[in-house]
Amino acid sequence: MSKQVKTAVVGASGYTGMELLRLLLMHPNAEITCVTSRQYAGQQLGEVFPRYASAPGAEVLFIEPDAAAIAATGAEVAFLALPHGVAAEYAAGLLEKGLKVIDLSADFRISDPEVYEEFYGAPHPDRELLKEAVYGLPEVRAEEIKKARLIASPGCYPTSITLPLLPLLEAGLIDPQSIVTCSMSGVSGAGKTGNVLFSYCESNESVRAYSVPKHRHLSEIEQELSIAAGEKVFMSFTPHLMPAHNGICTTTSAKLIGDADKVNEVLTEAYKDARFVRLLGKGKPADTKNVTRTNHIDIGWEYDARTGRVILMSAEDNLGKGAGGQAIQSFNLMCGLDEAAGLLNY
Amino acid sequence: MSKQVKTAVVGASGYTGMELLRLLLMHPNAEITCVTSRQYAGQQLGEVFPRYASAPGAEVLFIEPDAAAIAATGAEVAFLALPHGVAAEYAAGLLEKGLKVIDLSADFRISDPEVYEEFYGAPHPDRELLKEAVYGLPEVRAEEIKKARLIASPGCYPTSITLPLLPLLEAGLIDPQSIVTCSMSGVSGAGKTGNVLFSYCESNESVRAYSVPKHRHLSEIEQELSIAAGEKVFMSFTPHLMPAHNGICTTTSAKLIGDADKVNEVLTEAYKDARFVRLLGKGKPADTKNVTRTNHIDIGWEYDARTGRVILMSAEDNLGKGAGGQAIQSFNLMCGLDEAAGLLNY
Amino acid sequence: MSKQVKTAVVGASGYTGMELLRLLLMHPNAEITCVTSRQYAGQQLGEVFPRYASAPGAEVLFIEPDAAAIAATGAEVAFLALPHGVAAEYAAGLLEKGLKVIDLSADFRISDPEVYEEFYGAPHPDRELLKEAVYGLPEVRAEEIKKARLIASPGCYPTSITLPLLPLLEAGLIDPQSIVTCSMSGVSGAGKTGNVLFSYCESNESVRAYSVPKHRHLSEIEQELSIAAGEKVFMSFTPHLMPAHNGICTTTSAKLIGDADKVNEVLTEAYKDARFVRLLGKGKPADTKNVTRTNHIDIGWEYDARTGRVILMSAEDNLGKGAGGQAIQSFNLMCGLDEAAGLLNY
């Protein structure tokens, strides 16, 4: 029998948790020993999520989130699908118990605690742990992820925005201060919430910008872009809510420096071994419908000679490559599994 | 009894035609004497559009499109909801018969026939008539519209993009060469079509950019922006298709020149008498759900000090203020009616 | 100037209230003097409902619901868009102040208070007033409505189910004990709610039955069918929630007694003067998309010789003919206005 890694999902009641569970239930090398949720403690996974009711593994019980209790289930790796601020505390406790931790909150994504405080409005909850956390973008830091105890798994917008831009910035092909991005996210990005704003009748037939001009994800986006550019990058980012369940469509425009033909060359080289980045080529927009419920990100591009701008068009599933799928990808790397184990779903 | 203007809708089988009919059926000062469609000739309006089956006026018969036949119904004003290239020919014939013409195609929107040819891939169909056509943006050219025989009613994207920008360009508040726009349109923008790309299953849960980097509407957008800026403007524009029936959400960012506080001042002054422009103020994104099936355009804005860019956020109905509603607004002006007659619907 | 009736909408914060406001803002003979909502007291109508922000009348302030305060605004007619149990109390207070009352709750729909208690789980709140209330189905009781002080405006499912059935039962054309009905309602039928069950992500791509086997509306449906049949009718009714904003689609099957050709004859005779009932004829299913945002109900039918059953297919807007539109229709009758005033919208 193949290797089985015992896993825990902490805070499994929302959509990110639900997607993590879906992927873990189907994963050939993962066993769920523990799911936590204050709200659902005492209920079986399959009761809380009727979609999974008949899955092998669906009989596991929800427990209260507690590091000792989680460790006692034998879990070797814990995924944290908790609100920022809360996650850090569990991370510390679980690491202490010897688990590896993949945190899907923002708590360990921003290496500079001052920037964290600026964007999240509270002092960083654990500056010490922050130092060892690895920003878990597998296409960029696979080797670090393999050795990490603590992964800060990137946000949904950052993944869709940085993957197309990073190689171009590193290659000096675009002006780092000219970046303008619009993204459109499905409603699941707002979480499983009773907020009437995200009710069917308020979200259907509604498209609107929000968190203008300084969405929290800008902190990690600019951090990563700055590393690639070798200078502090400031960019314009406008997220939009659109009437879909899943999916992020991102369109970025930036001033080209040099030769447009090199765009393709640089992207191709950068992602030649990346199993979840699909380059569509020039003139091919990415469509969310091709990536929902997968760990893929599709990237197309175009050059606009009239304005001298490169247009980058990417699509991913906000819950997949933008959250749960990407976390599983890090999990695979950390556990010495095939990077794509459990992720070859379509 | 109040004044009744006899109207014809030429090419009334698509969504723009359907919206024009809806507005004219409810209009207190309009009578539909004629609707044309090769496909539906011989059928009653109410048969073709079951939604309108019981409306007073729904008994009018579709006829083949023919200038003489249209004029023979007594129509004083004709709306053309025809493809570009075809519209110009009907416009000429109808003007000759003494009708006023409101053309919703692109044929008379671009004052420079070379630009028309560049963007529409064919020589301009009627350079002579083009000279007298008025680009029918009522918020900008009300006086010209009142006196016109021939209106080129603006496109859906152009209306949502130019209305927020024009006053700021005129006031010199933004850098004309720094404009980057993303728009998201509902699927009705693609017309009533059997193209499988716009089928429910291909459009639902799908968001994608298209016509990158040079959508045809750029021609009229840049024309109007250039007039306001006093220089030739080139801009970056990426339209997206989103899973909604109606609505356009537009987000534009541009470099501020000068004082951010003046943005509000300039917009407020520009639109203080505009009955269909609703300024939401600073920090207030526009939401398509508030404007669908109306002739309103909602405009909010924000200033991003980090990048020095102004963010303009507008929402309209692509079939309303972006097509049929706006055409009715011009109709009202041309016929000496209240500008809002028949348009106070919510 | 035409007659203007001063109106109040009590409990105007939900979707029924919102639709009532929409219709009243456009109504040529209605003036809104008062809107109430505990939640929104002190805010302007146009602030609470940005869609209506620029409508003449949108400046009216929300006040706390209080009979004296409502009467003090000069309102002559009050619409109650309140939960059942609560509505009765306001009805009494407002009638006392001399207003006419159109109640959209269930409080006065069930003439037998024991049945009310059976279905609503509480003693009837006002047995005395109940005696004078008129069940406001204008196609059935126009003359009573004209003279009434207190209207119990029918529910959404009952309207879509009873209008096709009543004439056939009266004519003895169907077996009253053989009726089986399935209805599908848009999510707005659940109200403007923060219940996560009606969030976008839980309602999109979801169809499910609910309130099986004894939905509260059965009480008024069976009451009206029994009157028409001349015997106590019990029927099978299964409502479903479907992923749409508005609309109810109802399919009823019942055993035919006698000649199938008489179905058309009887329906045609029954609704020959009904301005909002559109008979589609044999073999023509009704489609919600043709009636949303209108006061129409479309009715088609078919005969299934294999089973001897008549199939009745109706479509209406749950907020229109199923709630707000129908209430306005009663309002028009009560106030001596044209029955269709303010309702000729498409």
Added chain:
Amino acid sequence: MSKQVKTAVVGASGYTGMELLRLLLMHPNAEITCVTSRQYAGQQLGEVFPRYASAPGAEVLFIEPDAAAIAATGAEVAFLALPHGVAAEYAAGLLEKGLKVIDLSADFRISDPEVYEEFYGAPHPDRELLKEAVYGLPEVRAEEIKKARLIASPGCYPTSITLPLLPLLEAGLIDPQSIVTCSMSGVSGAGKTGNVLFSYCESNESVRAYSVPKHRHLSEIEQELSIAAGEKVFMSFTPHLMPAHNGICTTTSAKLIGDADKVNEVLTEAYKDARFVRLLGKGKPADTKNVTRTNHIDIGWEYDARTGRVILMSAEDNLGKGAGGQAIQSFNLMCGLDEAAGLLNY
């Protein structure tokens, strides 16, 4: 390495074909050697379906449908996702070449060719082959399926309707002549089509009955119900189109004979070993959102003492358990694989 069965998908350009491909690409014991489509011949699977572009196996080329060419690829089993009338011809040719055939069309579902002709309007295309075909409902005929060369895989509506009813009819718990069913199907049930009726704008916010009163699927539904009941069953069936991509929600009501408590007992016994039938129990409606993209059918039930009727509520994915998933289930049985191989997706 585990057993690998070589498979062909004939007519793989539509939604059923697309779902079959999805399941086969993920199937641990299947290899796709051949996909056919006149429209796409010469293109790679991953080009035609960008969603699958990076899947191992996506490089296989579409070829013209031809029995010899299909056999030449080494395929051992062929799935036919072809229109009825066309499928029979390919089935004969492929069987002759020694392949096993799983036909998803109606051609071999109706054992009586006269009934086929009555419902499909043409003589049966192959009466000889019809005799050996097995109606592939694995919950009912697993043993026959294991030995079959030719499977007639059931339709989407029939699966959702017959699975709840068959055990109750066999047990004599319901009156076979009292069955009334309403089903609601997602738009993908209409196929990947350019028909404007199924465009986004015509299908969104639209619910309507269709094919009333004699949908083609009645032929196979009544055939199976009649076998179970031991008498010729006629039933009332009204299908509806609803605005969702996937999913069928079915509600059936029928007169109970005997004890309501036995309903649960009979269903539980009938499906105690069925891995894809999930019994929800009394009072629990089935929701399409829990079964989409899976091979599950969820079944709940209720008893309505007022009318003496049992209400059966089922949900499945029309493309999953209603088409592609069910065909894979038969494939597994025919090939001696685990019945659930490749189907444990959520």
